[in-house]
Amino acid sequence: MKILVCISNVPDTTTKITFTNDNTQFNTSGVQFIVNPYDEIALSKAIELSEGGKGTVTVLNVGESSTDPTIRKALAIGADDAVRINALPRDAYFTAFQIAQYAKTNDFDMILCGRESIDYNGSQVAAMVGEFLDIPSISIVKKLEYDGTTATLEREIEGGKEVVSITGKFIASCSEGVAEPKIPNMRGIMSARSKPLLVVEAQEIEAVSNIASFETPPPRGSVKLIPSDNAEDLINLLHQEAKVI
Amino acid sequence: MSVLVYVEQADGKFKKSVFEAVSYAKAIADQNNTSLTAISIGNVESNELKELGKYGAAKVLNVSSSQLTNFVNQAYASIIAEAATKEGAELVVLSNSFSGKGLAPRIAVKLKAGLIDGAVELPKIDGAFSVKKTAFSGKAFAITELTSVNKVIALNPNAFGVKEAPVETVIEDFSPEIKQGDLSAIIKEIVRATNKVSLPDAELVVSAGRGLKGPENWGMIEELANLLGAATACSKPVSDSDWRPHSEHVGQTGITISPNLYIAIGISGAIQHLAGVSSSKVIVVINKDAEAPFFKVADYGIVGDAFEVVPKLIEALKAHKG
Numbered sequence: 157m158k159i160l161v162c163i164s165n166v167p168d169t170t171t172k173i174t175f176t177n178d179n180t181q182f183n184t185s186g187v188q189f190i191v192n193p194y195d196e197i198a199l200s201k202a203i204e205l206s207e208g209g210k211g212t213v214t215v216l217n218v219g220e221s222s223t224d225p226t227i228r229k230a231l232a233i234g235a236d237d238a239v240r241i242n243a244l245p246r247d248a249y250f251t252a253f254q255i256a257q258y259a260k261t262n263d264f265d266m267i268l269c270g271r272e273s274i275d276y277n278g279s280q281v282a283a284m285v286g287e288f289l290d291i292p293s294i295s296i297v298k299k300l301e302y303d304g305t306t307a308t309l310e311r312e313i314e315g316g317k318e319v320v321s322i323t324g325k326f327i328a329s330c331s332e333g334v335a336e337p338k339i340p341n342m343r344g345i346m347s348a349r350s351k352p353l354l355v356v357e358a359q360e361i362e363a364v365s366n367i368a369s370f371e372t373p374p375p376r377g378s379v380k381l382i383p384s385d386n387a388e389d390l391i392n393l394l395h396q397e398a399k400v401i
Numbered sequence: 402m403s404v405l406v407y408v409e410q411a412d413g414k415f416k417k418s419v420f421e422a423v424s425y426a427k428a429i430a431d432q433n434n435t436s437l438t439a440i441s442i443g444n445v446e447s448n449e450l451k452e453l454g455k456y457g458a459a460k461v462l463n464v465s466s467s468q469l470t471n472f473v474n475q476a477y478a479s480i481i482a483e484a485a486t487k488e489g490a491e492l493v494v495l496s497n498s499f500s501g502k503g504l505a506p507r508i509a510v511k512l513k514a515g516l517i518d519g520a521v522e523l524p525k526i527d528g529a530f531s532v533k534k535t536a537f538s539g540k541a542f543a544i545t546e547l548t549s550v551n552k553v554i555a556l557n558p559n560a561f562g563v564k565e566a567p568v569e570t571v572i573e574d575f576s577p578e579i580k581q582g583d584l585s586a587i588i589k590e591i592v593r594a595t596n597k598v599s600l601p602d603a604e605l606v607v608s609a610g611r612g613l614k615g616p617e618n619w620g621m622i623e624e625l626a627n628l629l630g631a632a633t634a635c636s637k638p639v640s641d642s643d644w645r646p647h648s649e650h651v652g653q654t655g656i657t658i659s660p661n662l663y664i665a666i667g668i669s670g671a672i673q674h675l676a677g678v679s680s681s682k683v684i685v686v687i688n689k690d691a692e693a694p695f696f697k698v699a700d701y702g703i704v705g706d707a708f709e710v711v712p713k714l715i716e717a718l719k720a721h722k723g
Contacts, residue, residue: 169653169673173540193654248516249509274538274653278518283474283506292475292586295503298647308589312648313499314411314599318472319590326586332640332647332655364549365515368531371542373679376698379686384705388717390685393701395721398683400662401605401629 157211157304159202160262162255162269162281163195163230164245165223169274175370182275182370191229193337194270194330201335202268203234205302211265212236218245218254224353232340232348243358246366248276252284253361259289266307267327271296282329292326298333404430405490406458407481407508408441409472409500411593414449418496418558418602420456425554425561426494427457428523438462440484440575442469442477447572454570456563462488462575468584471591472500476583478507483577485512485551497555498601505555515547521560521659521680538653539676558602559659600649603632606660606681608651610636610674612667612688612707616644621711622666628718634658636668652677667707670695687711 167173168188176183191199202213215235217227220242227238239258245251259267272279279295286293298317299310306323312331340348382390394401406426408419423439430437439458441450443465450461462484469476481504485493493508495501497519509516519534521542529546532554536543600606607626613619619633626633633649640650651658653673659680666687668674675698678684686699687710696702703710 167537172672173537175541248506248518252506252510276536276543277538277657278516279502280506280509280516280518283503284510286475287478287507287510290582292473293503293507294586295474296499311499311503313591313593314416314601315595315597316591316593318588318592321587321589322585324585332650362513362549364509364513365517365545365547367543368529368546369544370536371533371544373539373541376684376700379696379699379702381702381704384703384710387703387705387710387713390701390703391714391717391721394662394683394685398662398700400683 157206158264159206159211159213160259160264160267161195161199161202161213161215161235162267163199163215163217163227164192164270164273165189165217165219165226166192166273166275169193173372179369179371189226191226192270192273194272196233196337197332197334198268198270198330199230199233199235200338201300201330203338204335214239216241216255216258218243218251218358220244227353228348229340231351231353232344233338234340234344237352237354239354239356241356241358246363248278248280248284249364250361252281252288254358255281255285256288257359258356259285265325266302269327269329271329271331279329282327286327289327292322294320294322294326294328296331297328298331300328300330300334402433402491403435403488404433404437404492404494405481405485405488406437406439407493407495407504408439408453409496409498410441410443410445413443413445415452416602417563418498420563421558421561422494422496422556423453423456423458424564424566425523425556427566428564429492429494430457432523432526436460438488438490440464440481442480444470450572451570455565455567457566457568458570459568461570461572463572464575464577466576466579468579471588473584473586473588474500474503474507475586476579477504478511479580479583480577481508482511484575491551493553495555497557501555505553509553512551512553513549514551514553515549516553516555517545517547518555520554520556524554535657535680537676539657539679557659559604559661598630598632600632600634601656601658603658604661605629605631606634606658606662607631607664607666608634608636608668609639609666610668611638619645621715625711625715625718628715628722636674665695666711668695669693670698
């Protein structure tokens with residue numbers, strides 16, 4: 157069994173987000189980069205499914221050479237080998253196209269990735285890859301079981317879940333609950349350095365979107381404190397002043 | 402260029418977030434002096450379909466084939482893309498719901514369209530077509546330009562509001578050919594709790610964190626939420642400890658929400674949690690610690706013990722209702 161896991165290089169969750177160049181670019185100065193947390197969940201699941209000689213896990217990233225350290229982190233977690241498609245991940249459409257082109261020439265039983273990246277929150281790539289490859293895609297999966305031929309997935313819906321069964325190739329984007337993120341052990345960290353990392357050139361496709369600029373949310377006013385002895389005043393304020401209840 | 406809006410149904414009914422998508426699509430259709438067509442897939446009665454006219458849909462394409470009763474994004478994407486082409490609609494709008502997130506990208510690839518996932522405002526059309534959407538898990542917004550001819554916009558719930566724009570509606574049966582290969586994902590079971598308010602759509606949210614000390618103390622949180630008609634939410638440590646389901650986890654590695662009111666009880670306000678709620682209209686913080694970072698972004702705050710404050714709020718609400 158061969159599993160492909162798509163990973164994205166994102167700023168660590170404690171990062172204070174700022175922009176440069178007249179608010180047109182994300183300011184990377186001083187920023188620590190990590191494997192996107194949801195992709196780590198997908199990777200952990202893939203390793204679980206392929207453990208004990210059942211299969212192999214390849215991680216794939218669309219990025220320039222600056223993402224190599226993040227790719228090595230994924231190898232340390234336990235992937236068998238890695239591929240980097242040498243290009244900036246312009247937008248989800250471009251990224252998904254690169255992934256699909258790679259997957260077309262390499263036979264994978266399933267492709268897993270995180271439900272969204274914590275920088276652009278697109279939730280787009282998995283479903284786009286599915287469409288480019290003409291295979292089923294299930295987005296925002298909370299649970300995944302695989303018996304070698306059929307996958308049973310639970311996806312999140314408002315107020316509940318939907319259970320889906322697929323026999324054959326598919327792509328799933330993973331959310332919390334699919335697996336506990338694996339922490340790289342010493343052996344993993346040592347072997348990550350020598351595991352294969354293949355660099356592949358990107359293929360051209362027309363651009364469909366670009367980010368023109370960024371904005372930060374407007375600052376909020378100062379807090380109106382209510383003494384805890386008069387806590388019930390809050391209800392009146394929310395009703396009459398804030399008009400939210 | 403007409404506009405096509407996909408109206409997602411659940412058990413034959415349209416939710417508020419779907420009417421929001423119709424209102425949004427109608428506003429864009431008006432901006433372009435063009436008409437709005439809606440497309441519904443599944444078993445929906447004509448009374449419910451006619452409701453779409455209240456929000457501006459002049460035509461509703463009704464796809465009621467029994468093969469499509471359950472949502473399979475691969476099949477639905479084919480149908481919607483075909484409808485868009487048939488109607489000459491260069492813009493497809495839908496709600497950025499969980500199903501929408503799995504569907505919009507497939508429609509975009511079929512139509513070679515740029516996709517705005519998580520729009521919070523109407524498009525600005527001044528030479529370029531750009532839309533503001535959420536980014537960095539709520540820490541920022543990205544003004545994204547779509548440069549393709551065809552475009553898809555997935556609208557965030559509670560970002561635009563429902564606006565009545567009544568028109569006469571015509572319901573048209575639409576029975577496109579269905580590719581069997583599109584139906585290979587088989588729905589085994591659908592579980593939907595009908596009595597609770599769903600968190601991503603909720604206008605009011607009551608959230609609690611480690612300050613509650615244990616899952617056995619959530620009774621008062623649920624009672625407060627019930628009295629307000631609010632959804633319940635929680636912080637990451639609470640979700641990681643399995644005190645509450647993962648679906649309630651709000652924050653950078655949980656969900657991002659933008660309710661009208663967010664009440665945070667016993668949550669200190671780590672940067673990752675704040676990201677998830679920064680677009681809330683009104684934030685109330687209840688915490689024992691006056692130095693809790695959450696107070697810096699709160700509109701109203703009570704420094705006090707949750708176990709004393711929350712019961713007082715519950716009593717005050719009951720008094721109002723009684």
